[in-house]
Amino acid sequence: MLVMKLQCATLGRTLGFLTVLVVVTAAVLNYFEDSEAVKYASMAEDIKTAEQNFKQQNKSCFILGASGETGRMLLQELLERNIFSKITLIGRRQLTFEGKSYETLVQEVVDFEKLEDHAAAFQGHDVGYCCLGTTRAKAGAEGFIRVDHDYVLKSAELAKAGGCTQFHLESSRGADKKSSFLYLKVKGQVEADIEALGFDRFAIYRPGVLLVDRQESRPAEWMARKFFSAVSAVGFTSMSVPIQVVAKSMVSNTVLQPEQKTEILENKDIAALGKSAGN
Numbered sequence: 001m002l003v004m005k006l007q008c009a010t011l012g013r014t015l016g017f018l019t020v021l022v023v024v025t026a027a028v029l030n031y032f033e034d035s036e037a038v039k040y041a042s043m044a045e046d047i048k049t050a051e052q053n054f055k056q057q058n059k060s061c062f063i064l065g066a067s068g069e070t071g072r073m074l075l076q077e078l079l080e081r082n083i084f085s086k087i088t089l090i091g092r093r094q095l096t097f098e099g100k101s102y103e104t105l106v107q108e109v110v111d112f113e114k115l116e117d118h119a120a121a122f123q124g125h126d127v128g129y130c131c132l133g134t135t136r137a138k139a140g141a142e143g144f145i146r147v148d149h150d151y152v153l154k155s156a157e158l159a160k161a162g163g164c165t166q167f168h169l170e171s172s173r174g175a176d177k178k179s180s181f182l183y184l185k186v187k188g189q190v191e192a193d194i195e196a197l198g199f200d201r202f203a204i205y206r207p208g209v210l211l212v213d214r215q216e217s218r219p220a221e222w223m224a225r226k227f228f229s230a231v232s233a234v235g236f237t238s239m240s241v242p243i244q245v246v247a248k249s250m251v252s253n254t255v256l257q258p259e260q261k262t263e264i265l266e267n268k269d270i271a272a273l274g275k276s277a278g279n
Contacts (some may be wrong), residue, residue, distance in 0.1 A: 044276050050255040051083055060086035060124065062108075062164075064155055065131035067095055069212050070170055073247040074129060075105075081251055090121050090155070112151045115158060122155065123162035127254060130155065131170045141182060149190045156194045165200040168250055173208040173239075173267050195262050203253055208267040209240040241267055245274030252277040 061078070065071040066089045078087060079101045088106040089095060095107065108121035122128075132155070134147040156167055169191065177188035191204050249270045265273065 047252050047255065047277060050257075051081065054083050054255040058085045059126040060084055060088070061127040061129060062088040062090050062122070062125045062159070063129045063131065064090050064152070065133065065170075067091055067093070068131055068133065069210065069243055070246055071129075071131035073243050074131060074250055077244075077247040077251045083251065083255060084127070088121075088125065112147075112154075115151070115154045119158050119162065122158035122164070125159060125162065125164045127166040127168070128156070128159045128164045129168045129170075129250065133170070136182065144182070145186055149186050149193075152190050153193050156197055156199075160197050160199060166203075166254070167194065167199045167201070168203045168254065169194060169205065170246070170250075171204050171206050173206045175204075175206055200261065201258060202262045203250075203258070204262070204264045205246065205250060205270055206264060206266050207241045207246050207270055210243050210246065211240055212243040239267065241271050241274070246270055247274075248277040249274035 061084045063071055063075055063078075066075050075087070075089070078084060086106065087104070088108060090108045090110055092110065092112060094109055097105070108118070110118040110121055130152055132147065132152055134144055136144045138144075139147060152169070156169075159167065171191055172184065172187045174184045175187035175191055176184050177192050179185040179188060195202055249265065252273055253265065
């Protein structure tokens with residue numbers, strides 16, 4: 001009985017400490033945050049109007065990485081908001097969906113090692129979304145570079161050659177081609193290489209920790225998401241973002257008119273724009 005009381009007391013102190021840590025962390029980091037995301041606040045009406053105008057243009061799009069967490073959520077958001085007359089999924093395997101809303105999807109199965117042989121799959125699209133990616137833990141250093149840089153860049157090249165004018169890339173917070181960290185360096189390099197292709201519009205999304213319950217989640221990842229979920233709950237949006245918000249942000253930003261050909265949306269921008277899109 002005494003042991004149980006001691007355990008409960010220890011657990012209570014631990015939870016209390018973590019709660020204080022979350023609040024203090026949020027307060028300190030928020031103090032150093034800039035306010036650039038303000039431009040995306042209160043845009044709900046503008047987005048609705050832009051969506052209506054965009055729908056009338058009868059555009060088509062493709063999604064790379066629709067089998068992943070962000071890609072699946074992005075596809076769901078696009079179907080719900082119905083801004084495209086045609087949606088094509090480009091991937092290494094056929095995906096299975098349930099529901100009538102998925103019946104109109106076009107699927108193109110490609111071999112990413114021989115993308116040149118599948119150039120036709122990238123032709124005739126107005127907008128391209130890329131949520132393709134892996135991890136060093138899964139694929140090793142060389143495999144990670146091949147997927148997150150080589151596959152992504154080659155796909156962008158084929159899309160550009162096929163008439164795509166607008167390309168949206170899911171990248172990562174901290175992406176920098178000069179970084180000493182492989183992950184951030186590769187992300188930054190592919191951003192720069194795609195920008196050099198000269199799309200009429202190139203949007204880069206740099207989310208922080210993605211808040212989503214992965215089925216294959218490792219303990220460390222699960223703990224990190226729980227921590228950042230708690231931080232987000234007290235209003236801090238610099239380090240993490242719900243995956244649904246990323247998808248909403250990408251769709252909303254598609255219909256808006258940017259000031260520059262290339263734009264970078266950091267985590268707070270993504271959170272603000274996704275919130276403006278509504279639930």
